[in-house]
Amino acid sequence: MLRVVQLVRRRADELAPELASRIAEQESAYRPGVLLTAEEVAAMCRRALVNAADVLADDSAAALTEVREGARLHAEQGVPVTAALHALRIGGQFVWTAVMAAETRRTILLDASDRVWTVIDELSQAVTDAYERLETYRIRPDTKARAEALDALFHGGQRCATEVATELRLPLDGTFVVVTGESEDGRPALSGIEDRLLARGVVSVWLRRRTGEHGLVVLGPRFDLAQLCGELADRATTRIGVSEVFHNLDEVRTALAEASAARSAGRPGSTEVVRHDQALVPLLIAAAPDAARRLADAVLGRILSLARREHETLLSTLRAWLEQDGSPAAAARRLHCHRNTVGYRLHRVARLTGRNLGRPADVAQLHLALEIVDVLGMADQPSGKST
The missing domain is CATH 1.10.490.10 (Globins)
Structure with a gap:
């Protein structure tokens, strides 16, 4: 053969x-x-x-x-x-x-x-x-009854889960996730996603509004959460949130809250697909943005006050160093520059932040502050003068 x-x-x-x-x-x-x-x-x-x-x-x-x-x-x-x-x-x-x-x-x-x-x-x-x-x-019926069932599915109401499942042709029990995205400038958050999932034999229902859309997706042995996130990433026009997996339609509203929180944890202006189960730190930041912003300002404020090109260079170097487990040589390879250049930039980071890069507690603060800057988009805000 x-x-x-x-x-x-x-x-x-x-x-x-x-x-x-x-x-x-x-x-x-x-x-x-x-x-x-x-x-x-x-x-x-x-x-x-x-x-x-x-x-x-x-x-x-x-x-x-x-x-x-x-x-x-x-x-x-x-x-x-x-x-x-x-x-x-x-x-x-x-x-x-x-x-x-x-x-x-x-x-x-x-x-x-x-x-x-x-x-x-x-x-x-x-x-x-x-x-x-x-x-x-x-x-399939695209009637007022269906619209009401979709609204009840995601936002609650007087209709019971059995009625909603019957109207939308959904199983009461299964392997589900909720997906949500905000619409920007009238564009769909996930262009063509329902047709794409249908072509793959995946059942989904979607509630679309001018401000965004919510979807319930039925996963299965041949189409798991990772595959779904890949499809979402291909079609996202804005940041997308995905709930944790659940198994009963009664849990949809809890899952929608998870998906909304995950979406908020994505970087503003990005097309990130953020899973609730993989974004614990960003979720904490999104839940308390004012406190998080104060922490980031306290740690990285002097760097953020530099001219944009300068602060982007220092932050990208710090990010590469952290992602490469504190190795200047590996960070240099990642950034395509000399190791001594990385060392000089890290010395500036330490001087401007007052943190010791050899002290684990200080490194943890820098890591958290950098995560806050990314999640809240603080590096994109107008900067002050170079120092």
Whole structure:
């Protein structure tokens, strides 16, 4: 089977145009200019060949996800599900013909025959799933009742969890997180995220307002919190907060508070995705910003009063030194400068702050103050004169 996989992967670029031509001949929906361009059909065929090879090699999770997303896009472009499945069958016959032309050993052909058609069945099911999910998404009620259920889910009300779950087609128990983001200048905080999650087979519901949006995402064994945060990072237009994982819809409002706190702990103006379970110090800072600001001023105030270029240089050097476990040499490599330059800058930091960089308690104060500066955006404020 390894030989078959290698054959398909190696010849994907070569086989794709021929497969595109064959599909266009036999299935009118894929003829160039009908619903898709010739380039789109050829690209589809190349991806299909690579995905088929991945599934043949038992590396199916990512491949099937890509198949579902491609099927969803074609469905939105008007390709009927019957046409998509017909194209898959044509592709299966095409791959099998290519395998027979390259391999003469009977035992390998017998093994490959069974596996190739099993893979076509798996890919067909993935396509069918994608079309069914999109159809469910399109026909779901977008009514006043749904809007009220979303509001009750995130903000509470007289409706019980069972009613809300029924209206929104959500499980009462599962693996959930809440996501929240503020909208800036009327832009969505997470552009296209619901469609993206739907394409990956992930259930989510979103409450959108002019000032921001909240989402409830149902995680699963094939889509965990780390993967979700990756998708959020790709689409964030502002800082995003993510709650800790919870398991009952009754906990949504607590989770929304966690997500909101995590969002506030992100750097102003950034597109950071901040997880509540990984941002304990920033959360403390965001919870008491005035006290935190006074602490940062007490420790780093003289540095922050320097001209912007100077204070950014000193703070970036201090940050690199801390991140490199107090190694001037490692910090110098990180900053692409000489070790002596790092030493000189750290000496200035010590002189301006009155802290001893060899004393753990002083280093802890510097670390916390620098974290406060980052979280509250203090380094971006107008500076005083250079000293």
